[in-house]
Amino acid sequence: MNKHTNIPPLYYPLWLLLKGLSLLPLSMLYLLADFLYFVIYFVLGYRKKVVLNNLQRAFPEKSPEEIQQITKAFYRQFADVIVETLKLLSMDAAEMARRITFTNQELLDDFVQQGKTVITMGSHSSNWEWVLSAGAVQFDFPAYGVYKPLNNAFFENFMLRTRSKLGAKLIKMKDTLRDFAANRNTPRVVAMLSDQTPLKSEITFWTTFLHQDTPFYEGAEKLANKFGLPVLFLDAHRTSRGHYTLTFELISDGKKDPAEPNSITETFARKLEAAIRRHPADYLWTHKRWKHRKLEG
DSSP states (O other), X not given: OOTTTOOOGGGHHHHHHHHHHHTSOHHHHHHHHHHHHIIIIIISOTTXXXXXXXHHHHOTXXXXXXXXXXXXXXXXXXXXXXXHHHHTTTOOHHHHHHHEEESOHHHHHHHHTTTOEEEEEEOSBSOHHHHHHHHHHHOSSOEEEEEOOOSSHHHHHHHHHHHHTTSOEEEEGGGHHHHHHHSTTSOEEEEEEOOSOOOGGGOOOEEEEXXXXXXXXXXXXXXXXXXXXXXXXXXXXXXXXXXXXXXXXXXXOXXXXXXSTTHHHHHHHHHHHHHHHHOGGGBOOSSOTTOSOOOOO
């Protein structure tokens, strides 16, 4: 089966349903999001214990009432991201450009105009599924994203379609090093979501993040150092329902090896922590971010 073009017959009804829903205007889809919020939060209590535990650990200074307020705001945002991702299947470039604003794109443009591949380190904040497509629409150079394929053939097909609908290019995680070696001097941007929790066997770096000992992937840093590439932090913030502002911040210019090992990953962690503190409800709290314990030695 070609995952880009074919739908398994078993999934035809689901595909038609999702495709049909995506054709609705966002104003109507947000009514669906309101219903999803009620079901996910009040009826199913989807991962509510995980979310509360994460927030209590991340913000020990906040009162129970403040934690509850952030929790509800997060679930509303989570429901919106679900329908916004669905909308991406039929959204056109003009609507995407209206809904995403880059505040300082010139920081990225300057590096690309030098003929460089630029790595952006982003996170699961606001609507991370729209970010790559927004770049593909608004940049005058290719926008790539590194992704990990899903195990389910239908949803892998669905996500490939949505993520590439507006012209974004995708790189499988296992092919990342090979791709960078072949395209190190290609003027482009490559987006990497760098806040995911590594497998226990892959942990090589720990730092203090939101009061917790936290491991981070070092993939972006290793690629940047190996190929001499600039690295930018991408701060995504929801300004209103269905509208987001994306801001670049310099992490490394790629001109020399960092003075301290792990400095790129450490800087990313600090910038991400600051962004989460500014807008805690924007972040994805449903995953067990601190499931691994740091052992002495």
